[in-house]
Amino acid sequence: MRNEQRSGCPINLSLEVFGDRWSLIIIRDMMFGNRRHFRELLSQSEEGIASNILSARLKHLLDLGMITRADDPTHKQKAIYSLTEKAIELVPVFAMLGAWGRRHLPVSRELSIRAQLLEEGGSDTWVAFMEELRTLHLGTPKRPGALSVFAELHAAYEKVLTEVETEAG
């Protein structure tokens, strides 16, 4: 058996950063769900992430410079996690990955509406969403009159969720 070696291929290095799917799942939940505390990331997880995996992956993401950790001034004894610019710039990757998943995999209606809106909105929507994430996570001042892509995605999700639940009786 040969030894693995690193290569300077951008796709390979990107995949090394992710390590496994949980790291990207956490970034997804911080990005699209604005879950910033350990407890939220744990209890609201659609995939039921285990607390030891969540701890390990948060540390991994901190080491990689994908997230930062700070004391939350509004909650005693709670840390708040924020995305870095490096992570925020994954928006187009998530948009394309979501578009592919919607087309080829058995996705649920309520969990794919946001992917659909991101795909249909195209790069203008991604740029606006990244700008909004910089305000939420990096403290960049909000541009006057900027629409909230986050609110739009969230409202669409809630609407479809209600429809699905009503249909299910």
Next chain:
Amino acid sequence: MRNEQRSGCPINLSLEVFGDRWSLIIIRDMMFGNRRHFRELLSQSEEGIASNILSARLKHLLDLGMITRADDPTHKQKAIYSLTEKAIELVPVFAMLGAWGRRHLPVSRELSIRAQLLEEGGSDTWVAFMEELRTLHLGTPKRPGALSVFAELHAAYEKVLTEVETEAG
């Protein structure tokens, strides 16, 4: 420890498909390097994939419907692997992942020129490349006058590789 559960989120399901980075590395090598035989995928691997991992991941990709396997009429006793439509449609994901990697990770010049051309070419280039991959992997007839994105990417790679080797003496 809670049990993991599946969710119908398109990003989560996409990440479940990949499993780990080796599956995407293999698709990358088939897509951008036109490596179609086991021996090529093994011996030309920039990341030094081990043969047992390559075997396991090829089986995984076959099970997922990302690749197909057939006897190669030009080589006795050799199987040829082809990408399916599902895998070919990952081109935009690779383009975005490569663009992100180029910006944020320590990529090498020769292995990132193709990512650069894919990013700069935008969706017209991706569509043309997917069309070419359908000809190479699915036997779709070649459109008269279609340019070869594959050849263009490969020539750019060879050119940069020569430059890098010359500079290194």
